[in-house]
Amino acid sequence: xxxxxxxxxxxxxxxxxxxxxxxxxxxxxxxxxxxxxxxxxxxxxxxxxxxxxxxxxxxxxxxxxxxxxxxxxxxxxxxxxxxxxxxxxxxxxxxxxxxxxxxxxxxxxxxxxxxxxxxxxxxxxxxxxxxxxxxxxxxxxxxxxxxxxxxxxxxxxxxxxxxxxxxxxxxxxxxxxxxxxxxxxxxxxxxxxxxxxxxxxxxxxxxxxxxxxxxxxxxxxxxxxxxxxxxxxxxxxxxxxxxxxxxxxxxxxxxxxxxxxxxxxxxxxxxxxxxxxxxxxxxxxxxxxxxxxxxxxxxxxxxxxxxxxxxxxxxxxxxxxxxxxxxxxxxxxxxxxxxxxxxxxxxxxxxxxxxxxxxxxxxxxxxxxxxxxxxxxxxxxxxxxxxxxxxxxxxxxxxxxxxxxxxxxxxxxxxxxxxxxxxxxxxxxxxxxxxxxxxxxxxxxxxxxxxxxxxxxxxxxxxxxxxxxxxxxxxxxxxxxxxxxxxxxxxxxxxxxxxxxxxxxxxxxxxxxxxxxxxxxxxxxxxxxxxxxxxxxxxxxxxxxxxxxxxxxxxxxxxxxxxxxxxxxxxxxxxxxxxxxxxxxxxxxxxxxxxxxxxxx
Amino acid sequence: xxxxxxxxxxxxxxxxxxxxxxxxxxxxxxxxxxxxxxxxxxxxxxxxxxxxxxxxxxxxxxxxxxxxxxxxxxxxxxxxxxxxxxxxxxxxxxxxxxxxxxxxxxxxxxxxxxxxxxxxxxxxxxxxxxxxxxxxxxxxxxxxxxxxxxxxxxxxxxxxxxxxxxxxxxxxxxxxxxxxxxxxxxxxxxxxxxxxxxxxxxxxxxxxxxxxxxxxxxxxxxxxxxxxxxxxxxxxxxxxxxxxxxxxxxxxxxxxxxxxxxxxxxxxxxxxxxxxxxxxxxxxxxxxxxxxxxxxxxxxxxxxxxxxxxxxxxxxxxxxxxxxxxxxxxxxxxxxxxxxxxxxxxxxxxxxxxxxxxxxxxxxxxxxxxxxxxxxxxxxxxxxxxxxxxxxxxxx
Numbered sequence: 001x002x003x004x005x006x007x008x009x010x011x012x013x014x015x016x017x018x019x020x021x022x023x024x025x026x027x028x029x030x031x032x033x034x035x036x037x038x039x040x041x042x043x044x045x046x047x048x049x050x051x052x053x054x055x056x057x058x059x060x061x062x063x064x065x066x067x068x069x070x071x072x073x074x075x076x077x078x079x080x081x082x083x084x085x086x087x088x089x090x091x092x093x094x095x096x097x098x099x100x101x102x103x104x105x106x107x108x109x110x111x112x113x114x115x116x117x118x119x120x121x122x123x124x125x126x127x128x129x130x131x132x133x134x135x136x137x138x139x140x141x142x143x144x145x146x147x148x149x150x151x152x153x154x155x156x157x158x159x160x161x162x163x164x165x166x167x168x169x170x171x172x173x174x175x176x177x178x179x180x181x182x183x184x185x186x187x188x189x190x191x192x193x194x195x196x197x198x199x200x201x202x203x204x205x206x207x208x209x210x211x212x213x214x215x216x217x218x219x220x221x222x223x224x225x226x227x228x229x230x231x232x233x234x235x236x237x238x239x240x241x242x243x244x245x246x247x248x249x250x251x252x253x254x255x256x257x258x259x260x261x262x263x264x265x266x267x268x269x270x271x272x273x274x275x276x277x278x279x280x281x282x283x284x285x286x287x288x289x290x291x292x293x294x295x296x297x298x299x300x301x302x303x304x305x306x307x308x309x310x311x312x313x314x315x316x317x318x319x320x321x322x323x324x325x326x327x328x329x330x331x332x333x334x335x336x337x338x339x340x341x342x343x344x345x346x347x348x349x350x351x352x353x354x355x356x357x358x359x360x361x362x363x364x365x366x367x368x369x370x371x372x373x374x375x376x377x378x379x380x381x382x383x384x385x386x387x388x389x390x391x392x393x394x395x396x397x398x399x400x401x402x403x404x405x406x407x408x409x410x411x412x413x414x415x416x417x418x419x420x421x422x423x424x425x426x427x428x429x430x431x432x433x434x435x436x437x438x439x440x441x442x443x444x445x446x447x448x449x450x451x452x453x454x455x456x457x458x459x460x461x462x463x464x465x466x467x468x469x470x471x472x473x474x475x476x477x478x479x480x481x482x483x484x485x486x487x488x489x490x491x492x493x494x495x496x497x498x499x500x501x502x503x504x505x506x507x508x509x510x511x512x513x514x515x516x517x518x519x520x521x522x523x524x525x526x527x528x529x530x531x532x533x534x535x536x537x538x539x540x541x542x543x544x545x546x547x548x549x550x551x552x553x554x555x556x557x558x559x560x561x562x563x564x565x566x567x568x569x570x571x572x573x574x575x576x577x578x579x580x581x582x583x584x585x586x587x588x589x590x591x592x593x594x595x596x597x598x599x600x601x
Numbered sequence: 602x603x604x605x606x607x608x609x610x611x612x613x614x615x616x617x618x619x620x621x622x623x624x625x626x627x628x629x630x631x632x633x634x635x636x637x638x639x640x641x642x643x644x645x646x647x648x649x650x651x652x653x654x655x656x657x658x659x660x661x662x663x664x665x666x667x668x669x670x671x672x673x674x675x676x677x678x679x680x681x682x683x684x685x686x687x688x689x690x691x692x693x694x695x696x697x698x699x700x701x702x703x704x705x706x707x708x709x710x711x712x713x714x715x716x717x718x719x720x721x722x723x724x725x726x727x728x729x730x731x732x733x734x735x736x737x738x739x740x741x742x743x744x745x746x747x748x749x750x751x752x753x754x755x756x757x758x759x760x761x762x763x764x765x766x767x768x769x770x771x772x773x774x775x776x777x778x779x780x781x782x783x784x785x786x787x788x789x790x791x792x793x794x795x796x797x798x799x800x801x802x803x804x805x806x807x808x809x810x811x812x813x814x815x816x817x818x819x820x821x822x823x824x825x826x827x828x829x830x831x832x833x834x835x836x837x838x839x840x841x842x843x844x845x846x847x848x849x850x851x852x853x854x855x856x857x858x859x860x861x862x863x864x865x866x867x868x869x870x871x872x873x874x875x876x877x878x879x880x881x882x883x884x885x886x887x888x889x890x891x892x893x894x895x896x897x898x899x900x901x902x903x904x905x906x907x908x909x910x911x912x913x914x915x916x917x918x919x920x921x922x923x924x925x926x927x928x929x930x931x932x933x934x935x936x937x938x939x940x941x942x943x944x945x946x947x948x949x950x951x952x953x954x955x956x957x958x959x960x961x962x963x964x965x966x967x968x969x970x971x972x973x974x975x976x977x978x979x980x981x982x983x984x985x986x987x988x989x990x991x992x993x994x995x996x997x
Contacts (some may be wrong), residue, residue, distance in 0.1 A: 403755035526959060526981060551980040554796035554850060558607045558667055559865045560879045561921060562892065562911075565987065567801075568924065572984045 001074050003255040004184045008213065009077045010094055010126075012118055013103035014111035014470065018133040022103060022165040023061075023077060027134060029171060030063035030075065032243055060096075060211050060257045062241040066071040075178060076257040078198070078213075080117070085346030087474060090294060091120050092198045092273045095289055095511075096213035096257060099127040099182030101174065102153065106132050106140035106162075109441065110148045111470035112411040114584045118153045128153075129177050130160040136483050144438065147583075151437045152411075153389070154350055185215075185255030193217030193225075193278040195252075196287050200270040202321040208264035212257070212276060215287060219252045219276070225262060230285040234262035253351060268324040293325045294473070295343025296404070297350055297454050298332055298387040301357070301370035302339035304588055315361035316340060319353060326353055331388065335581045336366060336591075341388055344370075347454055366579070368497045369594035371448045373476060375402040389499035392485040395536050401483045404450040407432065407476035410461070412469035414440040419464040427452035428503060447476060451483075451501070464502070486511055488518065489532040489539075489541065493582045498594055511541040514594065521590040524548035530585055567578045602883075603662035603693060605864045606686060608639060608874030610671035611899060614703070617728075618738045618817040619767070621803035623897050624669040624875045634903060636678045639874045641894075642908065646872055646880075647689075654911040655882040655891035658870055660691035663861035664698045670726075672702035674710040676714035681717040697722055697761075697860040705742035707750040712757045713753075720858075723754055724763040724794075729770055730784040737771045737818040738806065744784065751788055761857060762790040768835065769798030769828035771806075771818035778831045786842045791857035795835045796850050797828060829977055836973070849928045849976050866925045868918070876902045881913075888915040888941060916988070919945055924983035927962075934971030952985045 013019035026032075059079040066072050075501060079094040094100065100121045104110055123130055130149050132142055146157040161177055163170030187194075199211040212219075219225070223236045239260040240248040252258045264270060272293070275286035303312050316328050326349065331341040344350040357363050373387040377400040386392055408429075412420055414436075424431075424446045433445035448457075453473070461469050486507050488498035498518075504508050511533030518531045522545050533541040553564055578585040612632060613625040622894040627635075650657045664686060674682070686692070699722040700715055715723070729735045730744045754762060764785050768778065785793055800807045809819040823831075836846055844852035848866060851859065864871050865881075868890070872880045877897035884891055890913040896905050913921070921941045926933035939946050953969065961975035961982050975982050 106739075116859060526961075526978065546826075548978065548981075549826045550797060550832065550977045552797050552832075552849060553980055554799050555794075558609050558873050558875075558878050559871055559881060560877070561865070561881065561925065562879070562894070564924070565921075566978065568984050568987050571980060572987065 001255075003187070004075070004076045005071060006185055006255045007178050007182045008078065008185060008255070008257055009100065009178055009182055010078045010080050010097045010100045010121070011103060012080070012100050012114060012121060012128075013133075014105070014108070017105040017108065017111075017114070018165045019079075019103055022101070022131070022133065022163070022171070023079065025165050025168055025171045026075075026077065026453060027061065027063065027244065029168075029175060030065045032061065032063045038229045040043050051151050058260075059244070060242060061244045063243075063255065065175055065179065068176060069179075073179050074256075075175075076206050078257065085296075085344075085349045087116070087120070088291060088345075089199070089272055091124070091289065092116055092196065093564065094121050094124045094126060094380075095273075095287075096196055096198045097126055098185055099129065099178070101178075102128050102149070102155070103131045103133050104145055104149060105548065106135045106145055107137050109141075109145050110411065110437075112150050112409050112443075112472040113470055115152055116409060116472035116474075118155075120281045122153075127182050128155055129174075129181055130155055130157050131162055131174060132162050133165050133514050135162045136164040136169065137572075145421065148438050148441060149505045152443065158562070185308055187214070187216045187254035189253040191216040191254070192281055192283040193219060193276065194283045194287055195219060195222075195276040197270050197272055197274045197276060199272065200264075200267050206261050208261075208267050208270055210260045210262070210264070210270050210276075212252070212260055214254045214256050216254050217278065218254070219260065222252055224279040225260075225276050225277040226282060227269060227271075228277060229271055229290065230269060232269055233279045234264055237261045237263055263320075266359055267321055271324065274418075293345065295327060296346055296372065296450065297344045297370045298373065299342060299344075299350060299370040300333065300336070300339050300388070301328070301342050301354070302333065302336040302368075302497070304364040304366055304579070306337045311361065312340065312357070312363055312365075315357050315363060316342075318361075319356060323353075325349070331390075333368075333390070333497045335495045336368075336579060339366075343387070347458070352574040364588075365579075366497070366588055368591065368593045369500050370454045372404050372454060372502055374404075374483065374501065377402075389485055389501055390496050392499075392501065395484065401481055403480050403481045403483060405447050405476050406450050406451070406453065406473040408446050408448050408471060408473040410444040410469055410471050411437070412442055412444070412465050414442055414467040416469060417442050417444070420444065420461065420469060423457075423460055423464055427457060447479075448473075449479075449481065449503075450475070451503075475518070484535050486514075487534045488514060489530070489534060489558045490586065491529050491552070491582055491584050492532075494534075495586075497591060500594060507535055508540050511535075515541045515543045518590055518595040519543040519545055521593055522584070522586055525581075525584055602658045602870060603660055603871065604658050604690070605663040605665065605861050606661055606690070607861070607871055607873040607878060608664070608666045608671075608682060609669065609703075609873065609878045610635075610666055610674060611669040611876050612673045613668070613670045614673065614706070614741060615739050616805075617740060618806040619798055619804050621799060621801055621807060622669070625897060625899065627899070629675065632674060632678055635875070636674070636681055638903060640681065641906075642874050643689050646874075646893075646908075649893065649908050649910075650882055650891070652882075653891050653893070653912075654885045655893075655910075656870075656885055657872060657882055660693045660696075661686070662693040663862040663864065663871075664696060664697045666694070666700040668701050668703075670703045670706060671700050672706045672711055672715075672911055676710060679714050679718055692719075696896045699724055699763075699859070699861060701726065702750070703740075704747035704750050705955075707753055709753065712753050712759075716757050716759065721759060722761040722763070723759050724765065725750065727764045727785070728767045729773070730781040731772075731777045734772050734777065734781075735772045736820070748788070751790065757820035761792070762788075763792035763794060763859070764788065764790055765794045765796065766835070767796050768831035769823060771821040773823050773828075773831065775827070775830075778834065780840055782835055784865075786838065786844075791844070791854040792859065793844050793852045794838060794850050795832065795839070795852065797832055798822070832977060833973075836976075845930075847930050849971075849979060863929075866929050868880075868921060868925060884912070888918060889913060890918055895928065915942060917944060918942070920987050923949070923986040927969065927971050927982065928979065930970065932968050934967050935964075935969055936967045949986065956982055956985060 011019045061077045063075045078093050080090045082600045149157050161173050194216040195212045195214045226233045241258045273290040278281045326344050328340040328342040332338050377383045378397050379399045429446040429448040435443045437443050482504040483501050484504050487494045515533050516529045528547045529545040531543045532539050613624050698720045700720050701724045704725050732743045800810050806817045809816045839852040846852050847858050858930045870882050881891035882891050893908050963970050963972050
């Protein structure tokens with residue numbers, strides 16, 4: 001197809017604003033799928049995606065569209081993940097497009113994530129078509145939403161398309177606008193090959209499948225390609241497009257989007273944002289914008305049953321086949337035994353990995369408190385990076401600590417501003433901007449330590465604003481902070497897996513909250529158990545779990561010995577599910593307590 | 602080696618909230634069918650035992666009708682039951698014959714029929730002498746009725762009476778528990794059982810307690826530590842008043858220990874009949890034993906004639922010897938266990954040392970006993986004596 005008849009576009013939307021529904025309608029209208037074939041929300045194929053209503057992996061679907069001008073167009077819809085953890089992937093998906101649909105819910109208005117992604121799109125030079133969705137809802141307020149789009153995103157909304165993706169109203173206008181208003185791709189099929197990797201995943205039958213956008217040149221079956229970042233070469237075995245069913249084709253040319261199979265075994269080789277070029281006739285330079293992914297959030301993963309350690313390693317290896325954005329390395333904890341230190345893009349990413357491990361691999365996991373990576377300058381001048389509390393130097397060796405800081409953008413209604421300001425101040429935030437974007441809609445920009453975000457920030461923001469606040473953030477450097485390591489001691493023994501790094505001013509409250517939560521969660525044992533919080537050698541809080549007084553079985557109904565045995569076996573099995581530290585049995589929930597305290601602090 | 606016979610009578614006028622046993626409220630017609638089925642089983646039990654290479658020895662020196670509420674059985678059904686037993690088994694002249702009775706159900710005709718059947722021991726499920734506490738768990742009697750029942754039994758010649766008390770009932774306080782205990786002692790009965798309320802998913806009250814709710818007076822159940830204190834008070838007072846503790850929950854004047862219940866703790870042979878009834882018999886040879894059991898569902902009981910058998914391995918029998926035998930104050934004799942089970946016993950030496958070190962067990966020569974603290978924490982002790990069940994190793 002000649003380039004003039006190709007349109008590559010993405011859809012930008014906040015969760016639940018209707019991205020998936022609109023995508024489904026587009027597929028339906030262009031005949032890519034019949035209504036009968038439509039499974040609700042075709043693009044969100046992973047179970048987890050469908051349950052959470054979010055898109056984790058990007059997809060690219062090719063549609064054929066006969067426009068009103070009587071000509072056939074090739075429309076490539078590039079679906080993007082919608083969560084802040086995946087903003088780099090989003091930026092690469094956007095870089096593969098010439099235009100984007102900006103969907104805004106007619107009653108909710110613009111949210112922080114929409115805004116962040118819209119800015120990304122603008123920065124990538126994309127043409128944006130505002131689409132106001134859910135106009136059939138009684139609460140729809142189109143003039144207000146238009147005003148918000150103009151105020152916050154800075155787009156002219158005269159050409160905004162009004163639709164109801166649910167009923168299909170206005171959807172044909174969207175297709176026409178894509179053809180008429182979005183520019184066709186540039187680039188020549190004859191120049192040196194430059195293709196952008198914007199997604200990849202592992203298929204057990206075909207190896208790694210790469211989604212790519214060709215900017216220049218032509219990719220053919222049999223071409224020997226080279227990956228720019230690592231110089232590795234591979235032979236192209238198959239090329240194709242998703243319609244959304246995979247259909248193999250012989251070549252992809254500049255301007256097109258499709259998938260490639262090239263005997264790749266490892267997704268870590270196919271880094272998102274990397275450039276594919278022709279090994280025999282390489283391009284002079286790579287496409288711009290490539291970055292190595294950096295983990296932001298770190299936590300230890302352990303199995304409840306020590307015997308499952310190997311199973312956990314195998315599961316992590318399998319997951320990594322499909323997701324090269326998290327890393328893991330063996331670590332050991334005196335309390336929890338052998339496990340893995342894992343790095344994630346963000347909290348959602350961590351939750352997803354954890355859930356997949358438990359669901360798909362049937363593992364019972366203990367996760368230590370998530371933390372961030374600190375730069376610690378020691379008194380001897382050495383500078384180290386610490387993401388694991390167990391590697392925290394002793395206080396006397398530390399000269400200076402810098403912690404990662406994010407710039408958070410929060411959009412909310414005026415009535416919740418008071419509560420949110422209190423929250424961000426409490427979380428050590430520094431105000432950068434405070435702006436009314438409409439009469440009652442406020443945009444706050446704050447610098448916040450990432451450490452304060454990883455525990456419960458998002459949940460508290462949602463509850464303070466009753467759901468009427470949205471958050472987006474990106475890394476914005478580091479600042480110096482007096483952080484300390486807070487240890488928890490059970491029966492006098494420090495439990496390494498419960499240690500956390502906290503700001504000195506919060507250590508006392510956190511310590512108290514933690515030991516009191518632990519006291520509730522640790523069952524009574526045969527002896528009194530002291531639970532203490534300490535900084536270095538100094539104990540800052542203490543609670544006591546009193547010794548158990550009774551555990552007796554009464555009557556033996558009619559000599560039913562097997563019942564007694566079963567009860568004893570059940571009791572024994574219950575203890576086995578706990579982690580024994582020293583002589584104390586600690587249930588799994590106690591390790592999760594670290595994540596939960598602070599909610600009501 | 603003599604034999605015990607247990608008959609399960611799962612009928613009640615109303616179900617107590619703490620009850621975790623397969624009992625319920627059923628019609629008289631049901632009772633007739635139920636006794637029919639038991640009589641059939643009594644006739645065939647020896648053949649069942651032989652088929653499973655087990656021995657049911659002679660003579661019978663204890664019979665125990667437990668419940669439910671056996672005293673709800675009409676006199677003619679009670680007579681049929683005892684006649685069926687007498688027809689199939691030799692009953693020793695001094696046999697202990699116990700029937701569990703709910704206070705307030707012992708009318709004169711029932712007491713007369715008990716005597717006529719040869720019953721010489723009655724166990725009364727008093728649970729509490731405080732009417733409010735009894736009523737809160739759906740017991741239907743009062744202190745007055747209980748005392749009248751005791752008198753009626755004595756007049757009829759039944760002086761070997763046991764009273765059950767439960768520590769940890771809703772509304773119980775130190776004062777009320779002391780009052781129940783004092784009243785129990787004042788009756789002068791030679792045997793008392795003190796149970797601690799069991800909290801599990803099998804009773805309505807237990808489920809409510811686990812859920813933290815307020816139904817069945819669950820929020821008036823005393824704290825664990827207080828209940829433990831009640832139990833300790835009972836041990837002290839009863840021992841001081843001549844009812845010596847001989848088992849975790851049982852106290853008796855010398856010579857009045859329950860012969861039937863002792864069979865359970867010492868793994869002596871017994872046969873059980875009725876719904877969810879269990880038998881324990883020695884195997885024809887070797888150290889193994891055989892357990893027989895009927896279904897635990899009342900509905901299935903009439904349609905499912907089969908009596909299921911499980912062989913208890915020597916290793917399991919040894920575990921049982923510990924977790925049952927240690928319930929008795931006299932404890933277990935390690936030399937006897939060694940004689941019976943051989944070097945397998947050595948496996949337990951480190952466990953015994955550890956538990957003795959924690960003050961839960963006391964070893965004096967060859968005798969191993971629970972300490973008073975060990976009795977209150979006996980499940981923690983017993984747990985150590987059982988192997989992990991294979992089923993906890995999860996398959997993937």
